[in-house]
Amino acid sequence: MKLDLILRAAEILTMVRARPTVRAVGVIGGRIVGFDDEIAGLAAERTLDFGNACVTPGLIDAHCHTAWWGLGLTALDLSRASGLEELYAMVKAEVERLADDPGAWVHGTGFNPASHGGNFPDITRLDELTGDRPLCLRHTSGHATITNTATLRQVGVLEPGFASPEGGIVVRDGEGRPTGLIEEAAQGLVQALLVPYSTDRLVDALEKATTRYAAQGITSFSEAGVGGGWIGHSNIEVTAYQTAASRGRLHARAQLMPAIDALRPLRAHVRDFLGEGAGMGLDLGVGYGFGDDNVRFGHVKVFLDGSLLGATAAVTESFCGHDHNTGYLLDEPEAYRERALAAYRAGWPLALHAIGDAAIDLALDLIEEAYKRYGCGDVPCRIEHFGIARPDQVERAGRLGIAVAPQAGFIGPLGEQMAERVGAERESWLYRGRSVVDAGILLAGSSDLPVADNNLRRGMQSAVDRRTDAGSALAPAEAILPEEALRTHTEWAARATGQIRDKGTLERGKLADFTVFSGSPLTAESIAELDIMATVLGGKLSYDARAGVDPAGASQES
Template sequence: MKLDLLLRNAEIITMDPDRPVAGSLGLWQGRIVGLDEDLDGLDAAQVLDLGGATVTPGFIDAHCHTTWFGLGLAELDVSGARGLEELYELLRGAVANPGTDGEGWLFSTGFSQTQHGGSFPDIAELDRITGERPLFMRHNSGHMAVVNTAALRLAGAESPSFPDPDGGAIVRDAAGHPTGLVQETAQELIQRLILPYSLENIEAALERATLYYASEGITSFTEAGVGGGWIGHSPAELAAYQSASANGRLHARAQVMPVLDVLHGLGGHASDSAGAAPAGLDLGITSGFGNDYLSLGPAKVFLDGSLLGETAAVSHEFCSHGHKDNRGNVGYFQADPAQLRERIEAAYAAGWSIAAHAIGDRAVDLAVDIITDCQGVYGQRRLPNRIEHASMTRPEQLARLADAGIAVTPQASFFREGGDGMTASLGPDRLPWAYRAASFLDAGVMLAGSSDRPVADGNVLRGMQAFVDRRTGSGAVFGNPAERLTPHQALAAYTSGAAAATGTLAEKGTLTPGKLADFAVLSDSPLTAPAISELQVLATAVGGRFTYQSTHFHAEPSSESPYAARVSASRVSATQSS
């Protein structure tokens, strides 16, 4: 046989414990054929001499919001503003230069009060800047947004007597007037005026986002919620994914989670599980439907809120005093726990795996209780059940997670921007419970690397660095220093660990013969580099096809073979970033 591509003279980190390192890798028809001596005597259509560069399995982001991120790339980004006056100036500029959206909605992304000394914008100043042009500025947590009076008026929610929706709040001042902050499900009051986005807009957003992913070595991701709720963008969002894939505009493999809200009764035969517990998607498709490029993941359900917004369901009240008095504040569930259980059990009975957003330890208790009960009645699912974030886990919860085979997706990317704020909010007694990593692995819990992008930084190399050093913006170590991962464990989180948690380890996550040829080429080894975050992604390939090549990844003619090419300048300075 003739290989499609042969990589040689490389430092290949396979993440396969049976064969951890290699120097050559052969690919054919999108799959890995063999390593080193497996390739003896085989010719290749293209030979790349990597000049000692490092090859790892392609990175997997097991929890991100790709449509949201891609849309945000075309919106006003205020994440760089420091101090409210800088933010106001960005808004003034956007109003003065409206661009293609004319006098319609003003959309902004990347706001966090942590960038402004804990302060939120003054709605009176927002109104002076925007006038009657409605504003929707999403908080980078996704769990709240800042709006102006024009937006509240359009939603009919301007009056002090307007009731808060279940699972959310329109934050008001002492006189009962809205401050412009809408939390959790209250965001939907505004989003109803905006949604749905057109499928073409979503498809374009997916292309923007996944090209960005490719530049960072990401070859697979899990979209954590589509189709409904405050996180969805269209009831036909999956159609945009299908179109993007068919049109070559999806540059990474996608596992897509529908939100639980879009599952509905199917009216199956009474003897069917769907008939007994009718909650699914039309035609009875469930988790795992699709192919190795685009498939359905678990059903996503929100149990509680966020730590930064202090709406997570925790067992002890928050300590800090931000935008509200925290006396007695232990967060809240997104709906009545009994109602959440009923809806989750119906979906599970119909064949769905469950991905439960649970930040606080009370929410983790609820998630584990419901999932273990479902598994006891209906058995395990092929795709692992998951707890998204699992941000606060008490010591006794670790064994329960491991025994139930529940995967977790904590985000180390939160440490730098939000670590100091969460430290103040949680207090010293509970801080060791926050964003565990090493103790999850020690207990035997499946740990998946993820970013929650655009909520936090999605760069995988910086995420690995954060798992290793756990540094906050102030330079302090976040939480328990014993939760630090080794570089190998950090790399595993974004490769083999994420593949296991997404139910795809048989196909990817390690550079093993027979698996998909998804890989990243790095300037040096993340296992030995002094600073993982300063490595450079030289190239990314999905199914053996390059989705990204940096300016340092040059294929030059080589005299060694008529097909050979040499990668020049592959070992660039470790101080250069991608």
């Protein structure tokens, strides 16, 4: 027998406790067939020898926004502006660049009020700079958009009797005039002017994004919301992923979470849908897990509340500095109950976006009712973010056996702001790690790109040391061990996404997806300081730093 590939390294971490390390892996047909002595004496078409490097299972980002980030790579990077005058200068320069295209939008992403003394752009200044040109500046959280009067006029905000849509707010000043800030589901008003993006444009965005994923050692990701709501980019968004994969332009495996807005009522035989004959899903009964190794459906994504930075997350006690502001749920609890349970009984495990503790209460209620009425499925329901979690909620989540996907990568760049929002009494509840693991909850590692970057090494180190960029410790008792941090992006992420049969550990029969580090994440002084030497997807290099150019011929910029 001749193998397709033998991969060698001084240390290969399998994440399997019975055989934690090996030095050689054999691959046939994109899957692992054996290790060390099992492949001794066999020839191979190719050999990849990474010398003293450390190889791990391919890294998994369990919650990110790939299309959104890919589309935003050509937008103004507002995170580079310090002070509103710099932001205005960037907008002015972009307007001048677009002078020959009067209908073109000014797009920006990554706006963070903390870089501007807590202030937002003045709509009057934006109007002076943009005139009748449409404008869309995204808050770094993704849960708010800043725009101008011309755009507000297009979406009808200035019409008599206009009311903000359910689950969102068009913010107004004390005299009732729009400020240009649009929160949560109200962003759909602006999004409706932009979507649907063409499949070709989305394919380009996915290629740009996943080329950069490969450079970060990422082999799989879960796209947290496609096909509907203000998070979707096209009603046929899945086509873009399939097209990108078929054309060799998707450089990481995609698991797609349909937004619950993309689901519709389905009626089937009375014995279907757990004996109720009615549920919510996609046409033809396509459900969770449908697809192939490159593009597959995952959990259904449900937004329950907003963001911590934007103070729109639903909390039980007011945000610090925001008297009587406890955020808000994006719909009525009964409406969530009806739709979420209908999706669950149709076979969709739930991924419930819940940052504030009030939203987490609702998420736990929904999951517990789903489990009691219809049973626990093979794939755990999830709570996305689990951002401000009380001790009793951690204990309850453990009893339910769910998964959570907080973002340790937020701790560095956003930790100080998050701590200020909740105050000292609630700081220990933020984006937990240790208590989650100890409660028996699956802790899935995720970046939430583009809210924070997808340098997962930095995120893993943050999970270990809990240090903000300012040098303070955020809830240090929630620190986890380096091995646990690596498992959040390998084994535990695979279990939380329902893909442990194919990925997450290195075992015979699993996909030959590997990440090659310059040193061991288990023993390095800082995981963040390690380099990604190469990324292997299905036994083929998707990134190789040793050659200086990745195999796709694209930039290695991250």
